[in-house]
Amino acid sequence: MHLIKNALIKDVVDTQCSDPFGCLGLQAHTNKKGLMLTVWQPEAASIRVLAIDSDKLLADMTQTDENGLFFAEWPSLAERFHYRLEITYHSGDRHVMVDPYQFPSTTFVDPEHHQASLYKSQGAIQTRASITKKLSIQGTRFAVYAPAARSVSVVGDFNSWDGRTHPMSSNGDGIWRLFVPDVNHGARYKFEIRARSGDILPHRSDPYAQRIEQYPSFASVTCFDHKHAWQDEKWVTRPITDLYEQPMSIYELHLGSWRRKDDNQPLTYLELVDQLVPYIEEMGYTHVELLPVTEYPFDGSWGYQPVGLYAVTSRFGTPEEFKALVDALHQANIGVIMDWVPAHFPADSHGLANFDGSKQYEYPDPKKGWHPEWNSLIYDFGKEHVVNYLISNAVYWLEEFHIDGLRVDAVASMLYLDYSREDGEWIPNKDGGNHNYEAIDFLRRLNETVYLNHPRCFTVAEESTAFPGVSKPTYMNGLGFGFKWNMGWMNDSLDYIKKDPIYRQHHQGELSFSMVYAFDEQFVLPISHDEVVHGKGSMIAKMPGDSWQKFANLRAFSAYMYFHPGKKLNFMGNEFAQGQEWSHERSLDWHLLDVALHKAQHALSKDLNHLYQNQTSLHYDHSPQGFEWISYDDSANSILAFARFAKNRSEHSIAVVNFTPMPHGQYRIGVPQAGRYQVIMDTDATHYTGSGFASTQIYDTQAVASHGREQSIELQVPPLAGILLRWLGEA
Structure with a gap:
């Protein structure tokens, strides 16, 4: 027994082993012939070794003086074999499992991928381990990047969330891997990480998880249920056209509050297929823009504090059901844009913050890595694995969910090191300036990747400063975005329209000034969710005058927006003059369509969209x-x-x-x-x-x-x- 009392075994027992394959599973005897099997099951009373494909007993294992450590020997065997373990627990329960530590090749062979498709090799990947030419076992290969960890275990329902049971293995590249047989679709899991300090950290959700549960578990869920059969071939193979010369009228949408049921529950993805798609089609919008659908723990963040960039939020259904919504929109010739948040992430304990006991995803210095305005962490764009993580995520949504456009949130906060900071609260770049060169390089690489590999797709920057060349190609020293939100037009025009008409004669320049720079970038004119929250009131509430004048003002403003050069974006509810300020906790005021003034605004919005689509003279807005x-x-x-x-x-x-x-x-x-x-x-x-x-x-x-x-x-x-x-x- 002294042969198995070595440093690796001690590390396994102490849950700090980085090389479980060095001591668990079948091993060649170190100083005598034959094979020896070592199994670590801390709650087991006894273990029997069975054949992989029958109930044939191969051995009764012997328990050492270490509680949960078992071994068996086959002195006459030299060739390794596959097996199952029949485990009887102290509780009397019995369980048969396939030992994962007999499949090193399945654990360590990474699926082929490029940097822009890391999601195909990281996280939880369904795969099969070969037993014979005719026999294989299906399971899940887990892989997580945690280079500063002393040890990592995968925990879940399949091992009673016991971090002692499934230690993962690292070969020195910072990635921890383990193939676990018989773990298939729908399994809940997380990673238990022991930091170099020796502390076991709060269980982490998988950064590449494709599904994450809501509060309180925030468990990652294996997601292999690829049932959706895409029917949007006509859309995804449509001729590649110049988007700058096409009409683009975008309906910005928060899925959870567009329309609610009688019990105030939001619609599901499938219910949105039935209700939202025909509405958008009838209204004449060319695109929908979804507030972030990547998973997020706090409803009140509207998705802008994501923990789970690869997971469709489970609030409204499954990933496959979300695909059905995108598919239905495409079949109705409606493009799908999603808000995407690569600028920052929250410090929730199950997320990326201090992920392996070190600052793997965020800048280490809070003067660069902490966002004071949003109380969130800033990605370290100087780390290659962070850049690959984010770019792979962008590609994931385009490839796996057929998303057409990414509206990149908070670009200005990425570009400037002093964004929302006072003097002394930020670190200058190497030239003493305030530009974040690493973030700029990331954004250029992101846009090059998107446009090179997905020429029908596009990117949009929410960027509120005069940073030059946001929507210019990278070969012209631009950032490479397809479009930029025209925040100057939005601020000036809203300031103007809120004024009493008697005073507008003194502010004519607020409207005409937008044409001074209208063609410096490829602009989208946004009246977004940000303009109807936080005490700003709804669009109709901004208008001066009596009731008739308020609606007349809104109609005039709507026409001005559609006549002005630039693509159009309106937040949901604007189309019928939503009365209350928007709240994510309730439905839009659809009952207002019974009121003549609101119904008329709704009709005007529809007519403006169709006019815009059909009037060619309104399309050529980038020159x-x-x-x-x-x-x-x-x-x-x-x-x-x-x-x-x-x-x-x-x-x-x-x-x-x-x-x-x-x-x-x-x-x-x-x-x-x-x-x-x-x-x-x-x-x-x-x-x-x-x-x-x-x-x-x-x-x-x-x-x-x-x-x-x-x-x-x-x-x-x-x-x-x-x-x-x-x-x-x-x-």
Whole structure:
């Protein structure tokens, strides 16, 4: 027995072994012929060794003086064999299991992967261990990166969450591995990590887990139930087009509060298939943008404090059911964008913080690694395994869930070392500046990976500063994003529209200024969830005046947004003038559609979407050649007038927006070409509950010079309204 009393066995018993294959399982005798089997089962009373494929008894194991340590010998055997263990516990329970320590090759052979597809080799991977040419055993291969750990065990329902039972093995590359037979789909598990200090850390969820339970367990769950058969081939193989020349109207959505059941429970993914998809299709949106669906422990974070970047949140169903939702949207020709959070992560004890007793995922110095605004940790973008973890995650959503676009959250916080910090609270870069070079390199690599491997997909940056080249290619020294949120337009236009119309004449520049930089980036115009929370009130609540004027203001603003260059994004509820400020804990106020003013805003939103899709002159919004001012300086009347052109200039339209309650019966504007113009949108129309001021629908140009043009028309301009006129050609 002294032969098995060695340092490795002691480490196993003390749950601090890094090489369990060196002493557990079948081993060649060290100083005599034959084989010896060592098994560590701390709660076992007795163990019998059975044949792998029958109930044939191969040996009764002998227990040593160490509680739970058993061994058996076969002096005449030299060739290793496979076996099962019949374990009888002190409680009297009996269990038959296949010993994982007889499969070193299955444990240590990593599935093929590239850096951008680490998810195919990390975490819990379903695999099979070969027994004979005809016999194999299915199980799960666990792998977790924890280079500073003294030992790691996988724990779960399959071993009563006992960290002594399944110690994992490391070959020195920082990854701990173990193949556990007969652990299949739906098994709950975590990792028990002993730090170098000797402390056993709180059980960690798998960083690559594809499903994680909610509070209180936060257990990772093996996820091999690949039942969904994709039916979106037409969508995923569609011709690759220039997105900058296509209409993009995005419906931003929080899945848990879009619509709720009578008991205030949110809809499931499958219920959203039935209710959300036809709604989006009818309303004419081209894309939905989902607030983060990666798993998160705290409802109130809306998903922006994720613990489980590879796991679809289990609040609304399974990963396969989420795939069904994406599939249904694609079949309805609706693209799917998801908010993605690579900037920071919370310090929850089951997550990535101090993962193996060291700062593996976060910057070690809190001046760089702690986010004071959000009380969260910042990824260390200087570590290769962190960058690979994040880029692999982006690829995972595009490949496994057919996601079309990633809207990257909080990019500004990544770019600047002094973001939300006072002097002395941040560490300058090597050149003494405030740019985070490592984060910049990460973002460029991320975008290169996405666009090189998934040319139909795109990325969007939520970036609120004047950092240059956010949506310029990396070969032009840009960050490589496809689009950037136009936060300047959003702030200026909302500040303007909240003012009483009598004061707007003094703030005309707040609206016209956006065109100074409109083509510096590829912009999305966002009226997002951030503008209707935290005391900011709903969109309709921001509008000044009495009830009629509030809705007229909102209709005018909606038209201005759709006429202005840039892709469009509206948060759910904006389309029907949601009354209350948004709360993640309740449904939108769908009953308001029974009220005429709200119903009219809903109808206008639908019509604007369809107008936008069908009016080619509104699509060419990434080049100054698609836009011309007609009048930006009529501050006395608070009127803007401009022309929009299709790429080949064969089509054009004229937008006029009046931001005062004063109508104009004879308002002359210059026009690009002679001919006839037709009103194709008037937000003051009576079917939108407007005044119906303008009766003329067709205007013929006159050879009267105006606004620097030889031809002009004399318009009826309704109060607090936007109108769009389409050029019909020569009269």
